[in-house]
Amino acid sequence: MRSNRYRIVMRAVLLILCTAILSFGIFAAESGASDVKMLIPGGVPFGVKLYSEGVLVVGVDSVMCGGESISPAGDAGIREKDMIISVNGQSVIEAAQVSELVNASGGEAVEVAVKRGEDELVFSVTPVISEEDGKYRTGLWIRDSTAGIGTVTYIDPKYGSFAGLGHGICDVDTGELVPLSRGSVVNVEISGVVKGRSGTPGELKGYFSSGKIGTLFGNRECGVYGIFAQYPEGVNCKTVPVSLPGEICDGEAEMLCTVDGGGVSPYKVEISHIDHSGRSVKNFVVNVTDPALLEKTGGIVQGMSGSPVIQDGKLVGAVTHVFVNDPTRGYGIFIENMLAEAEKIK
Numbered sequence: 001m002r003s004n005r006y007r008i009v010m011r012a013v014l015l016i017l018c019t020a021i022l023s024f025g026i027f028a029a030e031s032g033a034s035d036v037k038m039l040i041p042g043g044v045p046f047g048v049k050l051y052s053e054g055v056l057v058v059g060v061d062s063v064m065c066g067g068e069s070i071s072p073a074g075d076a077g078i079r080e081k082d083m084i085i086s087v088n089g090q091s092v093i094e095a096a097q098v099s100e101l102v103n104a105s106g107g108e109a110v111e112v113a114v115k116r117g118e119d120e121l122v123f124s125v126t127p128v129i130s131e132e133d134g135k136y137r138t139g140l141w142i143r144d145s146t147a148g149i150g151t152v153t154y155i156d157p158k159y160g161s162f163a164g165l166g167h168g169i170c171d172v173d174t175g176e177l178v179p180l181s182r183g184s185v186v187n188v189e190i191s192g193v194v195k196g197r198s199g200t201p202g203e204l205k206g207y208f209s210s211g212k213i214g215t216l217f218g219n220r221e222c223g224v225y226g227i228f229a230q231y232p233e234g235v236n237c238k239t240v241p242v243s244l245p246g247e248i249c250d251g252e253a254e255m256l257c258t259v260d261g262g263g264v265s266p267y268k269v270e271i272s273h274i275d276h277s278g279r280s281v282k283n284f285v286v287n288v289t290d291p292a293l294l295e296k297t298g299g300i301v302q303g304m305s306g307s308p309v310i311q312d313g314k315l316v317g318a319v320t321h322v323f324v325n326d327p328t329r330g331y332g333i334f335i336e337n338m339l340a341e342a343e344k345i346k
Helices: 002-034 072-076 095-103 291-297 335-344
Strands: 038-041 043-058 063-065 067-070 083-087 109-115 118-125 140-156 161-164 180-196 201-219 223-228 253-257 266-274 284-288 310-313 316-323 326-334
Touching: 002 118, 038 291, 043 072, 043 109, 043 201, 072 118, 083 095, 083 223, 083 326, 095 140, 140 223, 140 335, 161 266, 180 223, 201 335, 223 335, 253 284, 266 326, 316 335, 326 335
Parallel strands: none
Antiparallel strands: 038 140, 043 083, 043 140, 043 180, 063 067, 083 109, 109 118, 140 161, 161 223, 180 201, 201 223, 253 266, 253 310, 266 284, 284 326, 310 316, 316 326
């Protein structure tokens, strides 16, 4: 009798232990899984309207006045790449504001405050009447905003935040990152493709098709960052795990992008020349091998920057640049670099 009771007790103890071990194993597995960041891979195009912090000087020229060539801004000391932040104490964020304030001066000197690197400088500039249009001019060529098309790399479904392009937006004249004051995101319809050829980069053609769907809050070396009020058209909300540092390897992968009205499609690529020590936007090489994409675009074209790269079911990075002399190849950035940059601007 005692022996039977002993066996029953031992069985109960073993059952409890097994249940506890099994529960711990499940908990550990779930805890491990929760440590893996899950993101929605993009591949959809988006439109960017970006306004800089102030008004960027992209050139300093002369004004024809009374038969003479005069450079009021240049003579005062203003240089290309200066950022105009105020005129006569009034803050400016649009080129039209600067022109209006200068023309309203009536030829009197205006105080122009600029940012040059980390320094803030003030210059006294005396406008002159231009023979071309009869308005007061300073000889400044200025720009206040940038617009273009790129590709969404990922969306974080937890916050609705996103990153795209895989590189920053630079001014076409100065090559400098455009300092972001405010920016908006809109849907884009792809209307055509200019096929890439050796020596001539191709381009996705498209147009902004809706009102604002999101806001930009960062223009950084590793991409543009923002938050969506509503997801762009064509987003597949299925999430994939993010690769851990060092998991990317040479070999086959997929690139997600939109090159026509058919929406996001996966295309075969090969990854090579991986630089695991790199912190730049050119961490590996992407070689397009998919016949369908080569037929449509010739390879990587402008507008595809930010296209996510998936390997072994994980998001490993994004396409950033095309090789001008070989459109079938381009550079890619590690996804960890893009995520690390996002952490800095939260």
